[in-house]
Amino acid sequence: MATDLEMRAKEAFVDDNFDLAVDLYTQALDVDPKNADLYADRAQANIKLESFTEAVADANKAIELDPSMTKAYLRKGTACMKLEEYQTAKAALEAGALLAPGDSRFTKLIKECDERIAEETISLSKKVMPNAPPTTMSLSPDPTIEEVNSSRSTHGLPNQTKETPNKPKFRHDYYNTPTEVVLTIFAKGIPAENVTVEFGEQTLSVTIDSSGEEYHFQHRLFAKIVPANCRYQVLSTKVEIRLSKAETVTWTSLEYSGKAVPQKINTFSATKPQRPSYPSSKSKVDWDKLEAEVKKEEKDEKLDGDAALNKFFQDIYRDADEDTRRAMSKSFVESNGTVLSTNWREVGLKRVEGSAPDGMEIKKWEY
Numbered sequence: 001m002a003t004d005l006e007m008r009a010k011e012a013f014v015d016d017n018f019d020l021a022v023d024l025y026t027q028a029l030d031v032d033p034k035n036a037d038l039y040a041d042r043a044q045a046n047i048k049l050e051s052f053t054e055a056v057a058d059a060n061k062a063i064e065l066d067p068s069m070t071k072a073y074l075r076k077g078t079a080c081m082k083l084e085e086y087q088t089a090k091a092a093l094e095a096g097a098l099l100a101p102g103d104s105r106f107t108k109l110i111k112e113c114d115e116r117i118a119e120e121t122i123s124l125s126k127k128v129m130p131n132a133p134p135t136t137m138s139l140s141p142d143p144t145i146e147e148v149n150s151s152r153s154t155h156g157l158p159n160q161t162k163e164t165p166n167k168p169k170f171r172h173d174y175y176n177t178p179t180e181v182v183l184t185i186f187a188k189g190i191p192a193e194n195v196t197v198e199f200g201e202q203t204l205s206v207t208i209d210s211s212g213e214e215y216h217f218q219h220r221l222f223a224k225i226v227p228a229n230c231r232y233q234v235l236s237t238k239v240e241i242r243l244s245k246a247e248t249v250t251w252t253s254l255e256y257s258g259k260a261v262p263q264k265i266n267t268f269s270a271t272k273p274q275r276p277s278y279p280s281s282k283s284k285v286d287w288d289k290l291e292a293e294v295k296k297e298e299k300d301e302k303l304d305g306d307a308a309l310n311k312f313f314q315d316i317y318r319d320a321d322e323d324t325r326r327a328m329s330k331s332f333v334e335s336n337g338t339v340l341s342t343n344w345r346e347v348g349l350k351r352v353e354g355s356a357p358d359g360m361e362i363k364k365w366e367y
Helices: 002-014 018-031 036-048 052-065 070-082 086-099 104-126 287-300 305-319 322-334
Strands: 136-138 172-176 180-185 195-199 203-210 213-220 231-234 239-244
Touching: 002 018, 002 036, 018 036, 036 052, 036 070, 052 070, 052 203, 052 213, 070 086, 070 104, 086 104, 180 203, 195 231, 195 239, 203 239, 231 305, 305 322
Parallel strands: none
Antiparallel strands: 136 172, 172 180, 180 239, 195 203, 203 213, 231 239
């Protein structure tokens, strides 16, 4: 059935019916969710529809399933360039070029990325750095995280009915500081290994596996960030994500609208920054004291056994650079949790095979 849906999707793509192609690829993925080719092809259809954020997510999934798929790197690079994320695009294209050294498409696009990056560097060097104001805090207008549906509408396709499964929803809010936007997702009791966060130059992708149901939080962000300086932490009651701002501007929302004008921040407007209350607050709250109490509780929390071991690996992951994080994620996933490597140069070029402890062996289960 998946093969038939894939063939129909390809035909729709050739006929320039990209909406139908995306719908058919989505149905095929429901049948065969581990097919990297389907994700890569749906990414191409999303590019044609100018759904570039979705295209990047599809390309990332294809690369995760098959790190040697050159077309996935090409499509990720193309979509990131459309989102003006030239550093991320260049990294993806360079990885693809290593797999296909004779493909001139990678060389051409990498050159274009270098030109765009140079233009951005010159433009930023001409700007006068703004001053930063007191910390500001905002509530998300939506009480729940925007859900990105992995299954699209099948309107227009006869004799097809589909039941939409219930997806987990988590409340979130965020606030500004002069240098960061701090996003909190209130997901309680989620293991750290069930949370995946990917930072782009102006995109954020969060995947939370809650009781076997995956929830995706994907946004093109209000302004650009510095991925290397971004970090996240999985706590017992929440996931805290710190987005490092590329420019000191106040974010009036999380999501890019195309119309919002960044507000420059004045760093010397106050001698001592104060944390203001939420707009709906009726009484004054000492946020510094509250934050200190929460951090103390987390620090004093006694862990043992698997929890202590998990925290040890979380600390390594949190303080690591991007390549180390990618190596840890890829080796852990591909080896079914039996291998954890920090060497991206080694694991980035091939699939990581499982390694059983002494006295045990790995068995593949058939479903």
